[in-house]
Amino acid sequence: MQIAVVGAGIIGAAIAYHLARRGAHVQLFDEAMAPASGVTGKAFGWVNLINGEPVSNYGSYRIRREGISEYQRLKAALPAALRDARPGSLVWRATSAETEALVRDHRAAGATMELVDSKTIAWWEPALRDVPECAAYSPDDLALDPAHLNRTFVDAALGFGARMNFGEKIVGLEAANGRVVAVRTAERAVSADVVVVAGGTSIDTLISPFGTAIGVESSPAVLLQYSADRPFLHRILNGPDLEVRQRPDNSLLVATGYYGDSEENGPMAIGRRMLDLMHRKFAMPEGVELRHAEVGYRPFFTDGFPRLGFLPGVDGLYVAAAHPGIILAPLLGRLATEEIIEGQRSSLMPWFDVQSHYTM
Ligand SMILES: Cc1cc2nc3c(=O)[nH]c(=O)nc-3n(C[C@H](O)[C@H](O)[C@H](O)COP(=O)(O)OP(=O)(O)OC[C@H]3O[C@@H](n4cnc5c(N)ncnc54)[C@H](O)[C@@H]3O)c2cc1C
Secondary structure (H helix, E strand, O other), rough: OOOEOOOHHHHHHHHHHHHHHHEEEEEEEOOOOOOOOHHHHHHEEEEOOOOOOOOOOOOEEEEEEEEHHHHHHHHHHHHHHHHHOOOEEEEOOOOOHHHHHHHHHHOOOOOEEEEEEEEHHHHEEEEOOOOOOEEEEEEEEOOOOHHHHHHHHHHHHOOOOOEEEEEOOOEEEEOOOOOOEEEEEEOOEEEEOEEEEHHHHHHHHHHHHHHHOOOOOOEEEEEEEOOOOOOOOOEEEEOEEEEEEEOOOOOOEEEEEOOOOOHOOHHHHHHHHHHHHHHHHOOOEEEEEEEEEEEEEEEEEOOOEEEEEOOOOOEEEEEEOOOOHHHHHHHHHHHHHHHHHHOOOOOEEEOOOOOOOEOO
């Protein structure tokens, strides 16, 4: 089977890897010159269950939980993918009652999560100045480098014979007799029996000529990077106004929402305000500096469900998009491959139609 995958972000790369591993002839295309050039290269890298919604959206919570379990499979199959990944995160809300409810809801849904007290928090994270009364400790969470994981998928797909076409934008998809037959760049057309469209926020642009859309929204967020010369944070910390982690090279990453593009609300200004906030929150080493601030546009669906499956109306056209994509990519890579190669659709995935309506 000849399969063209459009988009070498984490989702397209995970699918290309699984397909190539199963013996499909895969060609992966990206308009950028390297993997992880889209929003994947701007992600924080938190693989977690705790931001899922066990009560208000149990269907998507179940998918997220499977997504995290899939990381155990990935660890066995591709150990290099999780190089430098660190486990564990501490999360607290504005009030202790809210934090307790958070732990209660997740535990009731079957998650491994503990409520830890202020003494434990202070012992674990001595740099915290303002220690909350309690926090949710999620031991199975991972902090990892999304770009490295993305590149590992691409390298592994190459190892299984996939072909990479970087610097090639897909400008159109060709169909004949009701089925997709090729992808087209400015210079050439490449035949395919199946086309997987994993182009993140630009998926609808590519599939709209077929009169269909998955309703992908573009949701901006900022990734801030700071230099630091020694370790002082040990887990991902997520409080009411800050989400931060320290990487193995001691640099700090902060992720936050992005609501405007005026200078005072631009990424660098947000980064400077966050640095002031971190000085108030932590006993930080001297000389921590803002190094980089960038906005990434997340492919987003308000109902919290991934879009993964063949589109109705034209045979052989498959779409793959999800938020949060780092958490779900290894799972979606496997499930897409099972569906494309074996015709087996996972019962985890809601069925969707042209209007993007899902039923569980
Ligand atoms: C600040 C921030 C923090 C985040 N933190 C997390 C987190 O902690 N955990 C988590 O799970 N998620 C997180 N995310 C979300 C995560 O980054 C995305 O869900 C994920 O990266 C989406 O991957 P993707 O492969 O769909 O998209 P992308 O990485 O954008 O990949 C799509 C690729 O398709 C290519 N492409 C598009 N159109 C074409 C075309 N016509 N021809 C050829 N190539 C094309 C693009 O160049 C791009 O490389 C975060 C995002 C941001 C911005």
